[in-house]
Amino acid sequence: MNRFVPNCRTLRDRMLTEIGVKRVEDLFTPVPEKVRMRGLLNLPPAMSEMELVREYARLAKSNTSHELVCFRGAGSYDHFIPAAVDSILTRSEFFTAYTPYQAEVSQGTLQAIFEYQTMIARLCGTEAANAGMYDGASATAEAALMAMRVTGVNRVLVAGSLNPSYREVIETYLVPGGFQINEIPFGPDGLLDPGAVRTLIQGGAAAMVVQSPNYFGLVENIALASETARANNALLVVVADPISLGVIQAPGALGADIVVGDGQPLGIPMGFGGPYAGFLATSTAHLRKMPGRIIGRTEDRAGNTGYVMTLQTREQHIRREKATSNICTNQALMALANAVYLSLTGEAGFREIARQCHHKAHYLEAGLVKAGARRIFSAPFVREFALRLPGDAFEFEDRLLSAGFLPGLPVPGLGNDAMLFAVTEKRTREEMDAFIGAFSKACGEVR
Amino acid sequence: MNRFVPNCRTLRDRMLTEIGVKRVEDLFTPVPEKVRMRGLLNLPPAMSEMELVREYARLAKSNTSHELVCFRGAGSYDHFIPAAVDSILTRSEFFTAYTPYQAEVSQGTLQAIFEYQTMIARLCGTEAANAGMYDGASATAEAALMAMRVTGVNRVLVAGSLNPSYREVIETYLVPGGFQINEIPFGPDGLLDPGAVRTLIQGGAAAMVVQSPNYFGLVENIALASETARANNALLVVVADPISLGVIQAPGALGADIVVGDGQPLGIPMGFGGPYAGFLATSTAHLRKMPGRIIGRTEDRAGNTGYVMTLQTREQHIRREKATSNICTNQALMALANAVYLSLTGEAGFREIARQCHHKAHYLEAGLVKAGARRIFSAPFVREFALRLPGDAFEFEDRLLSAGFLPGLPVPGLGNDAMLFAVTEKRTREEMDAFIGAFSKACGEVR
Amino acid sequence: MEKTLFAISCPGRIGVSLPECDVPETEIPNDLARTGEIGLPQVTEGQVMRHFVRLSNRNYNIEKGIYPLGSCTMKYNPRLHEALARIPGLAALHPLSPDHTVQGTLELMHALGTCLCEITGFSGVTLQPAAGAQGEFTGLMLIRSAHLAAGEPGRDKVLMPDSAHGTNPATSTMAGMKVVPVKSNDHGMVDVEDVKAKVGPDTAALMLTNPNTLGLFDSNILEITEAVHRAGGLNYMDGANMNAMLGVARPGDMGFDVCHLNLHKTFSTPHGGGGPGSGPVCCNERLEPYLPNPVVVKNNDGYALSGMGNTSFGRLMAFHGNVGVLYRAYAYIMTLGAAGLREVTEGAVVNANYLKARLRGHYPVPFDNGPCMHEFVAGGPEMAGLGLKTLDVAKRLLDYGFHAPTVYFPLIVKEALMMEPTETETMESIDEFAEALIAIAREAREKPHLLTDAPVNTPVLRLDEVKAAKELVVVEPREES
Amino acid sequence: MEKTLFAISCPGRIGVSLPECDVPETEIPNDLARTGEIGLPQVTEGQVMRHFVRLSNRNYNIEKGIYPLGSCTMKYNPRLHEALARIPGLAALHPLSPDHTVQGTLELMHALGTCLCEITGFSGVTLQPAAGAQGEFTGLMLIRSAHLAAGEPGRDKVLMPDSAHGTNPATSTMAGMKVVPVKSNDHGMVDVEDVKAKVGPDTAALMLTNPNTLGLFDSNILEITEAVHRAGGLNYMDGANMNAMLGVARPGDMGFDVCHLNLHKTFSTPHGGGGPGSGPVCCNERLEPYLPNPVVVKNNDGYALSGMGNTSFGRLMAFHGNVGVLYRAYAYIMTLGAAGLREVTEGAVVNANYLKARLRGHYPVPFDNGPCMHEFVAGGPEMAGLGLKTLDVAKRLLDYGFHAPTVYFPLIVKEALMMEPTETETMESIDEFAEALIAIAREAREKPHLLTDAPVNTPVLRLDEVKAAKELVVVEPREES
Numbered sequence A, B: 001m002n003r004f005v006p007n008c009r010t011l012r013d014r015m016l017t018e019i020g021v022k023r024v025e026d027l028f029t030p031v032p033e034k035v036r037m038r039g040l041l042n043l044p045p046a047m048s049e050m051e052l053v054r055e056y057a058r059l060a061k062s063n064t065s066h067e068l069v070c071f072r073g074a075g076s077y078d079h080f081i082p083a084a085v086d087s088i089l090t091r092s093e094f095f096t097a098y099t100p101y102q103a104e105v106s107q108g109t110l111q112a113i114f115e116y117q118t119m120i121a122r123l124c125g126t127e128a129a130n131a132g133m134y135d136g137a138s139a140t141a142e143a144a145l146m147a148m149r150v151t152g153v154n155r156v157l158v159a160g161s162l163n164p165s166y167r168e169v170i171e172t173y174l175v176p177g178g179f180q181i182n183e184i185p186f187g188p189d190g191l192l193d194p195g196a197v198r199t200l201i202q203g204g205a206a207a208m209v210v211q212s213p214n215y216f217g218l219v220e221n222i223a224l225a226s227e228t229a230r231a232n233n234a235l236l237v238v239v240a241d242p243i244s245l246g247v248i249q250a251p252g253a254l255g256a257d258i259v260v261g262d263g264q265p266l267g268i269p270m271g272f273g274g275p276y277a278g279f280l281a282t283s284t285a286h287l288r289k290m291p292g293r294i295i296g297r298t299e300d301r302a303g304n305t306g307y308v309m310t311l312q313t314r315e316q317h318i319r320r321e322k323a324t325s326n327i328c329t330n331q332a333l334m335a336l337a338n339a340v341y342l343s344l345t346g347e348a349g350f351r352e353i354a355r356q357c358h359h360k361a362h363y364l365e366a367g368l369v370k371a372g373a374r375r376i377f378s379a380p381f382v383r384e385f386a387l388r389l390p391g392d393a394f395e396f397e398d399r400l401l402s403a404g405f406l407p408g409l410p411v412p413g414l415g416n417d418a419m420l421f422a423v424t425e426k427r428t429r430e431e432m433d434a435f436i437g438a439f440s441k442a443c444g445e446v447r
Numbered sequence C, D: 001m002e003k004t005l006f007a008i009s010c011p012g013r014i015g016v017s018l019p020e021c022d023v024p025e026t027e028i029p030n031d032l033a034r035t036g037e038i039g040l041p042q043v044t045e046g047q048v049m050r051h052f053v054r055l056s057n058r059n060y061n062i063e064k065g066i067y068p069l070g071s072c073t074m075k076y077n078p079r080l081h082e083a084l085a086r087i088p089g090l091a092a093l094h095p096l097s098p099d100h101t102v103q104g105t106l107e108l109m110h111a112l113g114t115c116l117c118e119i120t121g122f123s124g125v126t127l128q129p130a131a132g133a134q135g136e137f138t139g140l141m142l143i144r145s146a147h148l149a150a151g152e153p154g155r156d157k158v159l160m161p162d163s164a165h166g167t168n169p170a171t172s173t174m175a176g177m178k179v180v181p182v183k184s185n186d187h188g189m190v191d192v193e194d195v196k197a198k199v200g201p202d203t204a205a206l207m208l209t210n211p212n213t214l215g216l217f218d219s220n221i222l223e224i225t226e227a228v229h230r231a232g233g234l235n236y237m238d239g240a241n242m243n244a245m246l247g248v249a250r251p252g253d254m255g256f257d258v259c260h261l262n263l264h265k266t267f268s269t270p271h272g273g274g275g276p277g278s279g280p281v282c283c284n285e286r287l288e289p290y291l292p293n294p295v296v297v298k299n300n301d302g303y304a305l306s307g308m309g310n311t312s313f314g315r316l317m318a319f320h321g322n323v324g325v326l327y328r329a330y331a332y333i334m335t336l337g338a339a340g341l342r343e344v345t346e347g348a349v350v351n352a353n354y355l356k357a358r359l360r361g362h363y364p365v366p367f368d369n370g371p372c373m374h375e376f377v378a379g380g381p382e383m384a385g386l387g388l389k390t391l392d393v394a395k396r397l398l399d400y401g402f403h404a405p406t407v408y409f410p411l412i413v414k415e416a417l418m419m420e421p422t423e424t425e426t427m428e429s430i431d432e433f434a435e436a437l438i439a440i441a442r443e444a445r446e447k448p449h450l451l452t453d454a455p456v457n458t459p460v461l462r463l464d465e466v467k468a469a470k471e472l473v474v475v476e477p478r479e480e481s
């Protein structure tokens, strides 16, 4: 008996009597003697609640990253999260519930996710969205698989300007199925090379996977990509930073067939990488080929509006080896965080946040360039940008870390001197000026 | 319109039309021109949520007390609070509700407070308890007033070993009514001087107010005090540290008529002094003279058990100038914290916590004495104790603060060299040894 | 029904895990030691959570819907403030910490005090009172001290309209004063002539709620306060209704000498099912010397808690008041600023007048001689003709999923229904509430049993208060074992 | 019904307050700029809170009562863990922070991995998989990599009993493998002879849940795993049911080469209404080289995230998995320790067997040939005779205030009712649940319409799934304006 296990010896004995055995050990007789453990597991000694609090405080103190002023992005962003988000997420009713298998007593989760789907679809400019994927990377990989189901073609083209981690995940997901992946190079402006696209797509492709704003923060020409894809019977999968959709056109409106991304910027803490929630939005026509859960609106026997998981015949528990994906548990609570965040910020607040990210990123970029960095690409960016530094990026990183900043990410792919910066609405002018100052100083030190 | 005020100009105009006025200003016509403000209030500029978070972080950083290892008590104690307590307190249903005026939709609060009353009464060894007072000090003052209502006598005797803040509050509450207060001196052992009690009580008294463990941490002879009080038709009011009731006999069982105290040690953060919750426990016979709310069990029309506020005819909203107190809003949520804390710790956990406080306090006392402090009183203590230091207590305080400790409280009433220490279950042997070490070092420095 | 924790208790269960005691044990002397069971529940953490979560679901709350209790200002409680008040650097402070270790909190308290003075038009402030009633006591004690200091101990009468909140007379008694009721005129306001007739050399104070408990701003306020001053008395304003006046009018400008504020009403700190609140008192220079100990002062070294010297009337709480509530209220003021606070009041007043307009023709509104402020009182005399009570209307509202307004207060309106929607309600939610009340008015005529049977859609049916008072079960009886 | 946020949206309302932009604005190029409304709701913070709190009240949850979903291990989720995972020093870390700035988190991940290896009896671990299904994928990819490295690309068959969870076959497909079903014997366990007959040179792996989805521990486990090994295949254990085996038996000791764990089941991390979970994979030395990138290693400088080199089969997530879930699971293990974990398993197994015993005679339990482990499957064929379905029993349970068990799984039991009470339930709560089920069995005979009409005490009545799939309204339609 402990703080989580309620039945004391007396009760347990009564229960064993009802069961018809004498000792607890009798219940383990099906476990072959040979594998039945005799002693205890070799684990660290148990801790009381108080000791555990102290231990976690110690671990938290061994971290320092959270105290740095963050200019790093590349898939995870330091946005402000209104306190109301977590107040909802910590409601027992939401966070301790299981997947809404019994719809009549799960309307809370179901309606919330229905609203999430609506907001994501509107953000992406598509007709529909699913209930969420693990993260942006796996959503991208699943979108590629989905495109192959839709088109029956076994090859995808992936932009060279896609986040390299996403690219790795796509490979992991696609390789065992024997699918082919080809990379579309980017041009000197940092954008997809349209000529290369046209050439590569000749060989037939299920999809073109394009990130916009791309890994370097640059806005791709989605309309053009979509045209090319369409002309070649390929789908266009766009990986989008949801914040950017507050300022730039929705990929769905520009012809993207599937829009995926990570919901982290929408009310989810950076949390060393997870849990986040991938989103996947598409047109109604493709719903039946889509991976993951989807919530639909319906009625109860009295005609009251209600919500259920629908199109389950695509899913693993029904379709088994023919399922559209193996995904079962997803990241529902994080999708709820997205929904709460988007309702709080709302039309005006969300757009203002996106605008501020944009303005601040441009302010920082100009400041860093003035202080000695050089632009790498000329294409317009939203809130992330790559610069060439006057020296080794890792050396700059060290110096800026010591100055209390988490600077941009060194991007060896662009050279030893390249760094990718991200800015959120949370950064103040003061912080940026201080960062530019520290960078300036570092320029004098690194050669 | 702002994040809390929902009706935009358009809606407001519709509402004004329905009201029958043109402009909002028209609704303020009853306010005489002469006092109607023309400009805005002169307040600091408004802050966004993000800025406010930053501002509070700055303020929190200007505090340092929370980082000190705490050996201070004197009415507020650094106990461990299980995380489950706050999970309950942050349920909208509890913290945003009003006083349970409509009982049928307030059963949550009502039953919880009924359970609180039960736990407090059991802890105190009395038949009943009320729904809570502002804090321990005001509960003590109100108990004195109550005793005077019960006895019709206008004089109370107050132990000199009562917490001096409590004593001040009693005076504040009693003086305007013209009531007389006399102090009972304490003997060289730190306990009530029984001879003085017998003499003083001759003059007639509504009550004797005794703290046990007293301000110096010492356990009073409640049985004896009760006998004397009873023999002289006075009530005995005992002020108790609830944690102590896990190890020492309940004052109610020893003859106390009213037991009061502060629930802070039971799951409430020190919070720079509040909100806490005073408790007030007594016998059923005195209920009608009691201040504050009380919850009673009853039935609904179908015979289901339910809870209501009862004996409201004592209270200000019914009895007005003849009410037993003016208290209206109390500290309900903090009483709920007490109830959750006592249920989590439960019979065994609560007693173990009290025992650990006792053991650790004795360990520390012995260590400090060995290191150079001297005992002031010989009577047994529970978890607080006063020592005479080899030098000025404030000088010791300064040095120990610099060493990272919040040491005991200097008690000028016992001399410049006296300090009152408190220990909770949260203190580890390691922390105590370090504190003893720092004290030892300070002994060498202070002369 | 939710069983009590005692009913589900089972020996040996526990809801905490504690470290082993890491010091040698010291015996507790036998004659002092507690023996036998205390009788605390024995349950696991999971059982505790389930119990209280289930109990919580038996509560109405501001996040369920409109909570139109008049005089209570049940507005939305910002979530951020809950988080801010829990920052360890603000919450884990021992109240007797040396000043230099709590500069952040003292700075905040000082800044909050300054804001409240600006809002009320006063110069002195104490943040110590735990709630409105203790604020009233503080105010009257300040007045008492001033009269004593002026050598006028005979001033022990408090003039007070019959519409006053119950705490007003109860507080007067505690402050050693006697209540002299003043009449209301037929506009629901103080009868100025009656005040003039009753003030005199024994007048300690006039105690007035403004806007009053009918939700009406007393237009004669300057004449009234002046009359009291002329007679040597002082003016106390019960500021519980300050939500009607933020940035619109200030007690200090109306001739009041002192007022209290209910932070748990006007300044959005949560009510917690009955508390904690906080009832700071603001006053003018004349009363400042008597403020309770300690107050926060700013000096060269920063901020300090300081005694008022021997002019202070004393101390109200063991420490410095409900600091956690102060943290929240300051956050509210800082979020809204001057313009936002004015929006709050405008929103509150518009909402109340709109609700009143929506109910016109369905419920009588006595004293409806112009705009109300943040609330208004409807009456139920027509119900009476149908053999129904205001209580029945209230209980029926519960069936519609709403909380009821304040009932039977103020006493000067028969069968009163006192409604305060507050500014955080949308027009739509007020409409829904109004429509329910209108439907109930119709039910009262057509199907009165729906009212007398109510509530039926609640966790329990109508509860028997008489039985509760008669049988007086206030603790769970111990099980015979 | 709770209106959607879109339905209560009203132009101009907002739920956040943002600072003024403190830098000059930079224009967004016209051809890129988004124009027109996005269509996000326009509501205040109070409306958002009220909306979601009201929605929350339409959910069943572990704090309402027993949640006996078989295969889901719905146990109490400790509140402390929620607080720990939110400590800013743990939660506010950029995932691409340099190793030396995140030593605390890396240390925890390393320690958790070590614990999981001890619990499973393996030496290698990845914490990256986001859920059980991704763990399965990881496991099969490890196996695939090992076969490829051994020059056996032809091993692409996965043997799997027909009782397997749907993710098992779905995962096999994703891993480029084909499912070969193996039969269950009439004790509900794997038919050893069938395994022996089907293993061969094309066998990549046997994939087995143990205890299986009937809640039965496969007593022939050693013979089975050995047969697979002998044929050159590898053994994968689906560890979703590990709650039955903590400190009792370890997959590594049973001949398995790799297994995944569901931290959101066995290790008490909350399910969040469907996720997030976490599905770490533990494996033996043979498979370690192929683990996904990155893994946490300990070296002289402390802890580091490190690639596995080019033997790794790749990467599963953009970053390092659901770290927030790991924080909670580690807290659970540290709270319980070895003895506590064993108590968990014993409690779970006693509770399941007790529930089974209580239902004996009321519901048929196929394969009831001895003790079950942490769960068992009852069947509803008798219901069928009454024209009723397991679904009707499930829906009727909702009326009794309970969540239903898992239904229609595993597929090998007709009309299955799969029940897993978990160790955190008290005897009393299991009794109440059993009594409800028994009452429903009686109702089925006496008043079958109570079952077919059910649920009636729920926020909505039985929902029309066919209509949902046919009309396919998956987003709120835009208002015509």
Ligand SMILES: Cc1ncc(COP(=O)(O)O)c(C=O)c1O
Residues within 6 Å of the ligand: B327, B328, B329, C071, C072, C131, C132, C133, C134, C165, C167, C168, C209, C213, C238, C240, C241, C262, C277, C278, C279
């Ligand atoms: C007008 C008025 N005055 C005073 C009070 C008393 O305030 P509190 O309940 O905070 O003591 C109230 C509260 O209900 C009130 O409405």
Ligand SMILES: Cc1ncc(COP(=O)(O)O)c(C=O)c1O
Residues within 6 Å of the ligand: A327, A328, A329, D071, D072, D131, D132, D133, D134, D165, D167, D168, D209, D213, D238, D240, D241, D262, D277, D278, D279
């Ligand atoms: C036996 C079994 N295997 C695998 C899974 C899949 O786990 P997850 O939902 O975390 O992907 C489950 C979960 O339901 C399960 O019960």
